[in-house]
Amino acid sequence: MVLKTRFAPSPTGDLHLGGIRTALYNWALAKSNNGKFALRIENTDVERSSTEYTEGILNGLQWLNIEFDEGPVFQTDRLLRYKEVADTLVSEGNAYFCYCSQHSLDEMRRDQIEKGLKPRYNGKCRPFGRVEKKTSEDLDGTCVIRFMSPLEGNVSWKDLVKGEITISNEELDDLILIRANGLPTYNFASVVDDLDMDITHVIRGDDHINNTPRQINLIQSLGKRLPFFGHLPMIHGPDGQKLSKRHGADSILEFRKKGFIPSAMINYLARLGWSHGDKELFSVDEFVSLFSLSSCVASPAKFDMAKLAWINGEHLKNLSRTDIAQKVCERANLSLVEVKKNGIEFAGLCRLLLDRFNTISELSAEVNSYISRPNSISLRELFESPVYRKNRVDSEQVLYEVVCDFTENLPHDWVLEKVSHHFRSTLVTWNLKMPQLAIPLRIIVLGQHQSPAIENVLFLLGRIEVKKRLKEFLEGIVI
Numbered sequence: 001m002v003l004k005t006r007f008a009p010s011p012t013g014d015l016h017l018g019g020i021r022t023a024l025y026n027w028a029l030a031k032s033n034n035g036k037f038a039l040r041i042e043n044t045d046v047e048r049s050s051t052e053y054t055e056g057i058l059n060g061l062q063w064l065n066i067e068f069d070e071g072p073v074f075q076t077d078r079l080l081r082y083k084e085v086a087d088t089l090v091s092e093g094n095a096y097f098c099y100c101s102q103h104s105l106d107e108m109r110r111d112q113i114e115k116g117l118k119p120r121y122n123g124k125c126r127p128f129g130r131v132e133k134k135t136s137e138d139l140d141g142t143c144v145i146r147f148m149s150p151l152e153g154n155v156s157w158k159d160l161v162k163g164e165i166t167i168s169n170e171e172l173d174d175l176i177l178i179r180a181n182g183l184p185t186y187n188f189a190s191v192v193d194d195l196d197m198d199i200t201h202v203i204r205g206d207d208h209i210n211n212t213p214r215q216i217n218l219i220q221s222l223g224k225r226l227p228f229f230g231h232l233p234m235i236h237g238p239d240g241q242k243l244s245k246r247h248g249a250d251s252i253l254e255f256r257k258k259g260f261i262p263s264a265m266i267n268y269l270a271r272l273g274w275s276h277g278d279k280e281l282f283s284v285d286e287f288v289s290l291f292s293l294s295s296c297v298a299s300p301a302k303f304d305m306a307k308l309a310w311i312n313g314e315h316l317k318n319l320s321r322t323d324i325a326q327k328v329c330e331r332a333n334l335s336l337v338e339v340k341k342n343g344i345e346f347a348g349l350c351r352l353l354l355d356r357f358n359t360i361s362e363l364s365a366e367v368n369s370y371i372s373r374p375n376s377i378s379l380r381e382l383f384e385s386p387v388y389r390k391n392r393v394d395s396e397q398v399l400y401e402v403v404c405d406f407t408e409n410l411p412h413d414w415v416l417e418k419v420s421h422h423f424r425s426t427l428v429t430w431n432l433k434m435p436q437l438a439i440p441l442r443i444i445v446l447g448q449h450q451s452p453a454i455e456n457v458l459f460l461l462g463r464i465e466v467k468k469r470l471k472e473f474l475e476g477i478v479i
Helices: 017-032 051-063 075-091 102-114 186-196 206-221 252-257 262-270 284-290 305-317 321-332 336-341 346-354 360-371 379-384 396-408 416-429 434-446 454-461 463-475
Strands: 004-007 036-041 070-074 095-098 144-147 154-159 163-168 176-178 201-205 228-232
Touching: 004 017, 004 201, 017 036, 017 051, 017 201, 017 228, 017 252, 017 262, 017 284, 036 051, 051 252, 070 075, 075 095, 075 144, 075 176, 075 186, 144 206, 154 206, 154 228, 163 206, 176 186, 186 206, 201 206, 206 228, 262 284, 262 305, 305 346, 321 336, 321 346, 321 360, 336 346, 346 360, 346 454, 360 454, 379 396, 379 434, 396 416, 396 434, 396 463, 416 434, 416 454, 434 454, 434 463, 454 463
Parallel strands: 004 036, 036 070, 201 228
Antiparallel strands: 095 144, 144 176, 154 163
């Protein structure tokens, strides 16, 4: 038997972290066992489903490089198949036509609530003798087809995540299979699809646990082999409540916009409900090779944006300088060729600044501030600036002469060792402390007073760019 899993989202909303984690675990389980992974779009809720959400699902999976071996299968392409199976259940006495109006169902529910009973269909139309010989073609908008659920006994299964679960059939009612409009319900369509697609393992969120006994009864009534079931815990926010937008529960594609990278998202999502000892960082291949449902936890996981950002930063550091530069250019809408024309060592600059940031969007904003010419500043403004006042030289004239000397003697052989030597020899020549030269150089060249080691920054910006910025400052000074 070939192990086969599936991801079956409904295109009625954005693909969020919980859904993509479900897809990730199904994909990893199949891949680690030489199995198959299928994608099914459960779009029978035609009023709420949209092509926009479907595209979001496909784009999200594509961004994370979660590839499916089969699909996407769209349920709306299989409507005749659902009716065919429903007809079989009716003909074999396992389903029946229900003519209860919505009004009568509402009254039934109100009456049960008033009596302290669990709201459920009371079986009013359930036949206890001969079953009407009808088919789905007889649906006329006034009736539905219901499953004849067992009235006694229990439904038990060994959940691959939660362990042994047992639910009494007395807790279940006769669920609708085909609605009055001819469309199948979730539980019915899902069962038919899983059987037709030879799904061996149904791995999904634990909000589906109450659906599982219904589906098991349906599968057994069809005389088919049960798949293995595993129910994953929910993802909560830091406050322990269900994850929502206030916790940052955006569409998975929003994380791409924020500068997160696929390998980091997979690493983080993998750890939201699964672990391998104390190991925090995984490559995608490592995760797949180590993944097993037995290592999944049954309790809810907590989403932590700070942890995700840290993991993203660690994964960024594993990228080559070229890859980082390319991602930054794409984010900042820059042409790497044009940037290099100015003599800027762009890839090196990106790598230098990476230690201070965790996402491509943050890094792009910072890099862009380095390669953009800063606003002009006067000698007086520089000398009197609060960040320089405590460390400044004796006078504006001295500051001017120091900058002139530094500019005129820039090394022609622009290598880091010589740039660093030039910086330090200027300190010695003018008897300066490090901040007395580093701060004004940063403000003049970058427009800010903080950066990594100024020698490294100057080297990566290149001689042409550094000299141009220093001269622009000096040319605007009247002494």
